[in-house]
Amino acid sequence: MTNLESQTDYALERAKIENTIAGFVLALDTRDIKGAVDRLAERVTWNYESVNGRPAAELGPDDLAARWNATLVHTDASQHFLSLPHITVNGDHASCVVHARVEIRLSNPGGSPSTSTNGTYTFGLVRAGSGWRIDAVTMTLLWNDGNARIMELAAEKGARG
Structure with a gap:
């Protein structure tokens, strides 16, 4: 194979990797949970420990869909801003590290x-x-702003129906 190839x-x-990730977060932001799930492998190591203190877990797409249906879909809006992808491809595996800002809105009395x-x-x-x-998916927190209870409030809203 030549260098150009x-x-x-x-x-x-x-491009395929960037499109997979962009499609995933766009699906979440438009509440297309099936579209988000369609971009996941059969098992996903989900690590938000630096954000919420819970240890990483290996979850199936249905587990993640249940989480999003219990919380995210009950918010007013969300938007994932991702930039400057650093992508490494090694055979059939790849990693992509991006700067991230995730905004979530929910009108609430609290x-x-x-x-x-x-x-x-x-x-x-x-x-x-x-x-x-x-x-x-690993989120490495640098800082948070705003109401840290938004997702908890969204889950309560979802539980109320």
């Missing part, structure tokens, strides 16, 4: 209607046919 292959794989989580996401991906699926 390897550069072209890398550029194509990079304080600020928004929260902002700022840090980096590290996505692990595994090749699936001609594309990629996400098999790991």
